[in-house]
Amino acid sequence: xxxxxxxxxxxxxxYAIVSTALVGVGAAAxxxxxxxxxxxxxxxxxxxxxxAVFMIPLTLLVLALLFEVTRTAMRGTLPVDSKPRRPxxxxxxxxxxxx
Numbered sequence: 001x002x003x004x005x006x007x008x009x010x011x012x013x014x015y016a017i018v019s020t021a022l023v024g025v026g027a028a029a030x031x032x033x034x035x036x037x038x039x040x041x042x043x044x045x046x047x048x049x050x051x052a053v054f055m056i057p058l059t060l061l062v063l064a065l066l067f068e069v070t071r072t073a074m075r076g077t078l079p080v081d082s083k084p085r086r087p088x089x090x091x092x093x094x095x096x097x098x099x
Contacts, residue, residue: 044050
C-alpha cells in the first residue's frame, strides 16, 4: 500500500509543533514577567528600539532567502516534475470528427 505522508512532511509537522510550543512558552514567560502590550509600547518610544524592531525580522528574512537561494544553487540542476503540456486546439468545434 502506498504511504500518503512522506518523511519530509512528518519532519515539517514536528518543526511546526515545536515552534508553536516555543511561541506559547515565550508568551507565557512574557506574561509571567509582567510584560504586556501596554508596557512594551513604552519601551518602543526610543528610536533605536523602533529601528531594531523593524530591522531584525527584515534581516532574518533576507538571510533566510539567501540561504534558500544558495541551497537551491548548490543542489545543481532543477528537477523536472512533469512533461510540458500539449498545446490545446484553438479551432475546435463540436462534431469535427475527433472524439
